[in-house]
Amino acid sequence: MPELPVAGKIITAQNLVKRYNGKAVVDGIDFHVHRGECFGILGPNGAGKTTTVRMIYGLSPISDGELMVLDMDANRCSREIRKQLGVVSQDNNLDPDLTVWENLVMFARYYGLQPAHIREHLQKLLTLMDLANRSHTRVETLSGGMKRRLAIARSLINNPALLILDEPTTGLDPQARHLVWQQLRSIKKQKITILLTTHYLEEATKLCDRLIIMDHGRILDEGTPPELVEKHVGPEVLELGLKEDPARWQESIISRYPKLLKDSWLLGNTLYLYTNHGGKLLQEIQEITPPCQYHLLRATTLEDVFLKLTGKELGATDVE
Ligand SMILES: Nc1ncnc2c1ncn2[C@@H]1O[C@H](COP(=O)(O)OP(=O)(O)OP(=O)(O)O)[C@@H](O)[C@H]1O
Ligand SMILES: [Mg+2]
Incomplete structure (x- = not known):
């Protein structure tokens, strides 16, 4: 396992900004992710969720503010940070022509791991994600839910210190979504720090220990799901x-x-x-x-909180 930061904070974002063509799409946000928690970024389309996680995993340089990931500066140490992350991006990004097993092996090689040595590890990951009997299936023929579970299995190959899931269940049918949630709960039990973005309120409620609600690049509020419900509604x-x-x-x-x-x-x-x-x-x-x-x-549920907070925000924007 990689060495974890002593302070217990896996991510610290302070006044974090991302601008495209002079327009801030992430507009000065502050948050911490603590070691071992499942932290959520909840927000509608275009809120700035993907932009935020792309800055965390070093695919997009920050425009302003400070972003520390695993005690390293996100802009200066993106390669070093990436080695310690598991990332499931919004598009699964798997090779459709290869089998399930080949996809995992290819990724293991990318990390410099020898498949012969990690055979057992890969098999465990497939079992964890309920794909053990699909090893030889070509990815192209898998269902959407299976592809997602394979992408999650793949993200765990390097025993990441932080797992980033960008909308892990978007586009899945309810049954497949529930299966992914079940598997993510098993991963949570292993105390892996998870950062997940979602626009499903049920997903945020079921999985996240703490979350921020984002809209128009800003944080509207932060807390545990019960705290937010109690406070707002x-x-x-x-x-x-x-x-x-x-x-x-x-x-x-x-x-x-x-x-x-x-x-x-x-x-x-x-x-x-x-x-x-x-x-x-x-x-x-x-x-x-x-x-x-x-x-x-x-x-009441988190849905009521979301409706109230984003509704007001949208109202305010309309007036501007
Ligand atoms: N490369 C880019 N160039 C210009 N604008 C961009 C770029 N990437 C994202 N944006 C804009 O930034 C805003 C936030 O986008 P982002 O993808 O972070 O939202 P999101 O919360 O992930 O939305 P979704 O739920 O649809 O995935 C959007 O208005 C989007 O059009
Ligand atoms: Mg997105």
Whole structure:
């Protein structure tokens, strides 16, 4: 195993900036990734997730700020850093004409490892990723999920100190996605530090110990999934699918029940009422009979946090 930094911080980004043609697509972000954790970057298309991880694995020089990876400067030591990383990029980047086994062996050679010596290691990786019976299958004929699992197996060949997964399950069907999550949980148990980007809220909730929510190149907030839920939306939400005047109903409900409401958010005709007192709020609302197509009282999730944070951010951008 490579030697790990003593300080326990695998990545430190301070005021990190990436500009393309003078435009900042990563716009002064700060975060740390601690040793042994699974850290997530959650954000919609174009948020700057891939750009951020490409700077971490040295494929894209930073424009400004500071980025330390494994105690090394990302701009000056990119080769050294890369040797200690496992990377699964957004496109699997496998050789379709070779078999599963040949793909692994080719990568092992790239790292200067002798296949004869690491046969057992490669077999273990295939077993871990549930591909042991596919060794001789040509990659071209594998399903999307299998390709992804092979890319993950390949990223572990050099026993990385940090595993970077850029949208590990995008484009997979739900069953394949669940299988990848299962395998990533096994990897997590081995205490490998993981940095993963995703735009799936369920993925972030299931896998990440801590995460940042990013949009338009900026960090909107950071925390564990339960912390973010508690901070922004509280435990419950009452959704009202309003038939008419949603903005007026929102205003009226806010002014009537200031003590029952933690916050509210209107998206189209759907009014989200965040609350610590779901039962009581529902009872009160039923008495004033707003014209609803449906109502739903449910536990909040990271999805509500995301909606609220990115919605506000988008709103702010529209005003600028
Ligand atoms: N090489 C480049 N030249 C110019 N602009 C770029 C380049 N790479 C990325 N961008 C822009 O930077 C922004 C962030 O892109 P990035 O790929 O980091 O987003 P992302 O969060 O990974 O999105 P997705 O979920 O679609 O993968 C986008 O507006 C994109 O068009
Ligand atoms: Mg991306």
